[in-house]
Amino acid sequence: MAVKYELLKTCAQTGARLGRLHTPHGVIDTPTFMPVGTQASVKGMSPEELKSLNAQIILSNTYHLFLRPGHELVKEAGGLHKFMNWDRPILTDSGGFQVFSLSEMRKITEQGVEFRSHINGDKLSLTPESATQVQNALGADIIMAFDECPPYPAEYEYVKQSTERTSRWAERCLQAHGRPHDQALFGIVQGGMHKDLRKQSALDLTSLDFPGYAMGGLSVGEPKHLMYEMLEETIHLLPSDKPRYLMGVGSPDALLDGSIRGVDMFDCVLPTRIARNGTLMTSQGRMVVRNAKYTSDFGPLDPECTCYACRNYSRAYIRHLIKADEMFGLRLTTIHNLHFLVNLMAQVRDAIREDRLGTFRDQFFEKYGMAHN
Numbered sequence: 595m596a597v598k599y600e601l602l603k604t605c606a607q608t609g610a611r612l613g614r615l616h617t618p619h620g621v622i623d624t625p626t627f628m629p630v631g632t633q634a635s636v637k638g639m640s641p642e643e644l645k646s647l648n649a650q651i652i653l654s655n656t657y658h659l660f661l662r663p664g665h666e667l668v669k670e671a672g673g674l675h676k677f678m679n680w681d682r683p684i685l686t687d688s689g690g691f692q693v694f695s696l697s698e699m700r701k702i703t704e705q706g707v708e709f710r711s712h713i714n715g716d717k718l719s720l721t722p723e724s725a726t727q728v729q730n731a732l733g734a735d736i737i738m739a740f741d742e743c744p745p746y747p748a749e750y751e752y753v754k755q756s757t758e759r760t761s762r763w764a765e766r767c768l769q770a771h772g773r774p775h776d777q778a779l780f781g782i783v784q785g786g787m788h789k790d791l792r793k794q795s796a797l798d799l800t801s802l803d804f805p806g807y808a809m810g811g812l813s814v815g816e817p818k819h820l821m822y823e824m825l826e827e828t829i830h831l832l833p834s835d836k837p838r839y840l841m842g843v844g845s846p847d848a849l850l851d852g853s854i855r856g857v858d859m860f861d862c863v864l865p866t867r868i869a870r871n872g873t874l875m876t877s878q879g880r881m882v883v884r885n886a887k888y889t890s891d892f893g894p895l896d897p898e899c900t901c902y903a904c905r906n907y908s909r910a911y912i913r914h915l916i917k918a919d920e921m922f923g924l925r926l927t928t929i930h931n932l933h934f935l936v937n938l939m940a941q942v943r944d945a946i947r948e949d950r951l952g953t954f955r956d957q958f959f960e961k962y963g964m965a966h967n
């Protein structure tokens with residue numbers, strides 16, 4: 595069956611929505627946080643551990659898998675679900691963003707992007723057609739249109755040209771989309787930090803009628819208030835019966851403030867990335883467990899947390915593992931941070947159900963401390 599969004603209710607206190615996203619590999623409760631598994635693995639986590647954390651969908655990335663091991667190999671393996679032994683929903687990004695953030699020597703034209711692999715320097719290219727065909731081969735449940743995420747800051751004229759080209763690319767992606775097993779292609783709204791360009795991009799893409807829409811070009815170094823301004827400018831132009839996905843956003847405060855503004859889906863490498871240097875998101879704010887003050891602290895990472903790491907290990911032990919460069923340490927900090935965000939979104943959904951998300955946000959910020967994010 596196709597990807598279908600079901601709006602269950604809107605929070606009476608805020609603009610937040612409670613929903614369910616039905617996909618061929620299962621249902622996703624929204625608003626949702628999606629763990630990132632860029633190279634077909636959420637770093638250090640097994641599928642069983644992700645399921646025990648109640649992760650309902652994970653992300654992977656076209657740019658990385660196109661370079662290594664190659665989409666033909668993944669297709670030969672039976673697709674990404676089989677290849678990585680994950681039988682729940684997967685979303686893949688189109689690679690547009692990574693071409694600009696990772697590759698060298700890139701050249702962008704109406705046709706697409708030419709670049710050199712950051713792995714071995716090979717001269718490669720991606721176009722709206724090839725990026726869509728790669729994603730068809732990988733077989734995720736939700737795939738993203740091939741777009742350009744303009745740098746921040748950028749000249750108005752550049753953003754205008756880029757955004758108009760991204761709208762033309764979106765149409766080419768729809769044409770090229772093979773729709774294998776009802777795979778859903780989401781459009782990505784651009785427009786930089788310019789309200790008129792954001793509006794035009796939203797109108798262009800909604801006229802093409804995608805099953806879901808992402809807000810791209812944000813969380814690229816702009817001040818948070820600017821991100822929210824662009825979000826507010828765009829989100830009411832998107833159909834309310836389709837899911838809205840804010841790309842690259844995942845600090846706790848942004849998940850709350852994005853949900854309040856009507857966002858249904860979030861992704862971010864933050865929880866897994868900071869876990870790898872021993873930084874934890876806890877109910878009392880951020881904590882750096884390698885800090886000497888935890889040397890003989892035999893309590894859990896977070897006294898309010900019920901995750902596997904907090905139920906079975908102490909700060910002292912995890913600090914020791916991180917200092918000793920033991921792999922198990924990073925697995926425990928990753929388990930905790932992923933649990934923290936997945937659990938935060940479960941509390942957000944409960945708050946929406948009970949029309950109290952605004953109150954929940956204020957209470958959370960109070961405890962978590964707005965200084966941290």
Ligand SMILES: CNc1nc2cc3c(=O)[nH]c(N)nc3c(CC[C@H]3O[C@@H](OC)[C@H](OC)[C@@H]3OC)c2[nH]1
Binds near residue numbers: 687688813841
């Ligand atoms: C951090 N801030 C941020 N702003 C972003 C904006 C865009 C955008 O406009 N277009 C596209 N196509 N992608 C974007 C992305 C990348 C997200 C992916 O990047 C990968 O995480 C690093 C991951 O791949 C599994 C994820 O998959 C959806 C952004 N990330």
Ligand SMILES: [Zn+2]
Binds near residue numbers: 896899901902904
């Ligand atoms: Zn925990």
